[in-house]
Amino acid sequence: MVIYNTLTKKKEEFQPINPPNVTMYSCGPTVYDYFHIGNARTFIMSDIIRRYLEYKGYKVTYVQNLTDIDDKIIKKSIEEKISTEQVAEKYIKAFFEDIKKMNVKVATKYPKATEHIQEMIEIIKKLEAKGVAYNKDGNVFYDVSKFPEYGKLSGKVIDELESGARVEVNDEKNNPLDFSLWKKAKEGEPSWDSPWGKGRPGWHIECSAMNLKHLGVTTDIHAGGNDLIFPHHENEIAQSEMANEKTFVNYWIHFGFLNIRKEKMSKSLGNFFTAREVFSKYPFGVIRLFFSQSHYRGPLDYDDELLSAAGKGLEKINNLVYELKKQIEKSDDNCYSPNINIDDYKKTFENAMDDDFNTPQAVATIFDFVRDINKELSSNNKISKTFVGDSINFLKNTAQHVLGIIDLEKEDKSEDIELVEDLINILTSIRKKAKAEKLYAFADDIRDRLNEIGVILQDGKNGTEFKIKRKS
RNA sequence: GGCGGCGUUGCCAAGUGGUUUAAGGCGAAGGUCUGCAAAACCUUUAUUCAUCGGUUCGAAUCCGAUCGCCGCCUCCA
Numbered sequence: 343m344v345i346y347n348t349l350t351k352k353k354e355e356f357q358p359i360n361p362p363n364v365t366m367y368s369c370g371p372t373v374y375d376y377f378h379i380g381n382a383r384t385f386i387m388s389d390i391i392r393r394y395l396e397y398k399g400y401k402v403t404y405v406q407n408l409t410d411i412d413d414k415i416i417k418k419s420i421e422e423k424i425s426t427e428q429v430a431e432k433y434i435k436a437f438f439e440d441i442k443k444m445n446v447k448v449a450t451k452y453p454k455a456t457e458h459i460q461e462m463i464e465i466i467k468k469l470e471a472k473g474v475a476y477n478k479d480g481n482v483f484y485d486v487s488k489f490p491e492y493g494k495l496s497g498k499v500i501d502e503l504e505s506g507a508r509v510e511v512n513d514e515k516n517n518p519l520d521f522s523l524w525k526k527a528k529e530g531e532p533s534w535d536s537p538w539g540k541g542r543p544g545w546h547i548e549c550s551a552m553n554l555k556h557l558g559v560t561t562d563i564h565a566g567g568n569d570l571i572f573p574h575h576e577n578e579i580a581q582s583e584m585a586n587e588k589t590f591v592n593y594w595i596h597f598g599f600l601n602i603r604k605e606k607m608s609k610s611l612g613n614f615f616t617a618r619e620v621f622s623k624y625p626f627g628v629i630r631l632f633f634s635q636s637h638y639r640g641p642l643d644y645d646d647e648l649l650s651a652a653g654k655g656l657e658k659i660n661n662l663v664y665e666l667k668k669q670i671e672k673s674d675d676n677c678y679s680p681n682i683n684i685d686d687y688k689k690t691f692e693n694a695m696d697d698d699f700n701t702p703q704a705v706a707t708i709f710d711f712v713r714d715i716n717k718e719l720s721s722n723n724k725i726s727k728t729f730v731g732d733s734i735n736f737l738k739n740t741a742q743h744v745l746g747i748i749d750l751e752k753e754d755k756s757e758d759i760e761l762v763e764d765l766i767n768i769l770t771s772i773r774k775k776a777k778a779e780k781l782y783a784f785a786d787d788i789r790d791r792l793n794e795i796g797v798i799l800q801d802g803k804n805g806t807e808f809k810i811k812r813k814s
Numbered sequence: 815g816g817c818g819g820c821g822u823u824g825c826c827a828a829g830u831g832g833u834u835u836a837a838g839g840c841g842a843a844g845g846u847c848u849g850c851a852a853a854a855c856c857u858u859u860a861u862u863c864a865u866c867g868g869u870u871c872g873a874a875u876c877c878g879a880u881c882g883c884c885g886c887c888u889c890c891a
Contacts, residue, residue, distance in 0.1 A: 351818095368891095369891070370891095371891085372889090372890090377891085378891090380890095380891060381890095381891045382891090383891075384891040385891080388891095412889090413889075414889075414890095496817080496818090496886075496887085497817060497818070498816080498817065498886090498887070499816080499817085501816095502815085502816045502817075502887090503816075503817095503887060545889085565891095566891060567890080567891025568818095568819095568885070568886075568891075569885080569886070569889095569890055569891065570890080570891065571818095571886075572817095572886060572887065573886095573887085573888090574890090596891090597891065598819090598885095598891095599884090599885075599891075600891085601884080601885095604883070604884065605884080606884080606885070606890090607891095608889095608890060608891090609889090609890070610889075610890070631839090632826095635826075635827065635828090635838080635839065636826075636827060636828090637827085637828075639819090640819085640820080640827090641819085641820075641884070641885080642826095642827095643826085645825095645826085647825075647826090647840085648825080648826055648840085650840085651825080651826070651839065651840035651841080652826090652839075652840085653840095654839080654840060654841095655838090655839050655840070658839085658853095658854095661853065661854080662854095665853090665854090694828090700828075700829095702827060702828050702829095702837090702838075702839095703828055703829085703837075703838080705828095705838070705839080706827095706828070706837055706838035706839080707837095707838085708838090709837095709838055709839065710837085710838075713854095713855085716853095716854055716855070717854085717855060717856090719854075719855090720847090720853095720854050720855050721855080777849075780849075782849060782850070785849090785850095786849095786850075786851080789851080789852090793852090798852070798853085799851095799852080800851090800852055800853055800854095801848065801849090801850095801851080801852080802847090802848085802853085802854095803847085803848095807853090809853090
């Protein structure tokens with residue numbers, strides 16, 4: 343399996359430090375607001391990578407942090423006249439609701455910044471002792487010039503950054519590129535005691551601390567959006583590698599942006615949709631399929647037309663799932679067994695995913711499979727039970743467990759459903775009589791009205807079948 | 815100004831030296847099935863990969879130039 347590593351700008355063979363264990367860190371949200379659908383893309387693609395590693399048999403420790411103290415949270419708490427804790431609590435709750443809707447697997451741990459203040463202080467102390475950090479009246483900064491490899495992730499050169507047009511001016515820093523490790527508390531702000539006085543941590547230090555505590559000195563995989571490469575991840579490397587004197591992360595994975603009309607979706611541009619709006623409009627399978635149909639590193643345009651195209655595609659997969667589930671009940675192993683080797687599809691799927699998580703190709707394999715199975719289904723009445731079972735398992739292992747676009751268990755029948763089915767059967771038998779007497783208008787009326795409430799009637803060779811259209 | 819990415823059919827999107835006269839999805843056209851539909855299946859839908867040059871026996875894939883689009887360098891997934 344190869345992974346494209348931002349650090350080396352190359353695809354590299356994936357070699358975990360301690361197989362079959364894999365440690366993976368995914369940059370989580372700052373909980374000051376609902377996250378948008380662009381954030382959702384990185385959370386979902388990160389989830390798919392994690393799921394595929396598990397599919398491959400790795401034991402993944404997957405950590406996603408929650409940034410629950412920072413400038414934006416403080417700003418929000420002032421605006422809403424509530425505490426920063428209350429702001430964080432509200433949006434952490436929303437975060438969990440949202441990722442559940444997105445069918446994102448729960449991480450091993452969701453550490454919070456405010457629960458790691460002591461660990462952060464320890465790292466800063468180390469950096470200070472090594473002369474890499476300096477204290478200016480209670481503000482502690484990292485001296486970028488002391489880390490010779492600064493810029494190795496982003497490909498930036500310190501000298502050129504300094505002459506650039508957009509470097510922040512801050513009189514307290516020795517060098518404009520130096521960044522905050524510890525921020526001195528301002529009047530009324532939440533703060534913690536530290537050797538440098540009351541204050542709160544800078545943004546980057548939390549990830550260094552949580553990685554160290556929950557995943558160890560060197561992490562196998564660290565993932566996040568493209569915009570975190572610089573300065574966030576660059577700074578994490580600088581802090582961690584200076585403090586620990588070991589490689590911080592072996593494989594850096596970065597996700598492309600979700601754009602709107604070719605422009606980056608962002609809070610500041612105001613061109614965003616929250617994940618919760620989008621996920622209440624489309625089922626998770628549609629959105630996850632949409633994301634899976636393009637590569638994680640590339641940009642992707644958000645567009646309702648494209649979402650509904652993905653919806654049609656998903657329906658195709660779900661139709662087959664429905665058909666297979668029906669078949670398995672009535673078939674046995676005396677039935678015809680198609681000359682199709684499901685392992686071939688499995689291999690193709692794995693080859694695609696092994697190549698830097700090429701989900702578009704993996705999805706293409708699933709569609710090939712769907713077409714080929716449908717072909718068998720349309721030319722043969724009954725397929726052997728083993729084959730149907732294997733087909734279901736293929737879809738379960740790929741589309742469900744790895745991509746998370748379908749859910750085979752979801753349709754488990756309840757008693758109410760049985761009653762509904764009996765009622766529909768009564769209606770279809772009445773309709774059958776009407777058709778026999780060529781009362782087509784009457785028959786169509788039954789079909790149309792059932793269709794309106796989501797019950798689809800389909801007349802086939804063996805009589806009328808029905809399916810209940812799933813809402814999500 | 816520095817750094818990086820991208821430009822493939824009507825739309826989305828894989829492919830990055832020969833197995834590709836370019837996968838898959840959506841759309842469109844025709845057909846099978848049907849009382850009519852729906853679903854499903856079959857056929858068709860890029861001799862061409864922004865443009866122009868070059869390297870090579872061979873390029874969408876490598877090199878150079880040009881045009882266009884986007885991102886990072888400030889919080890940002």
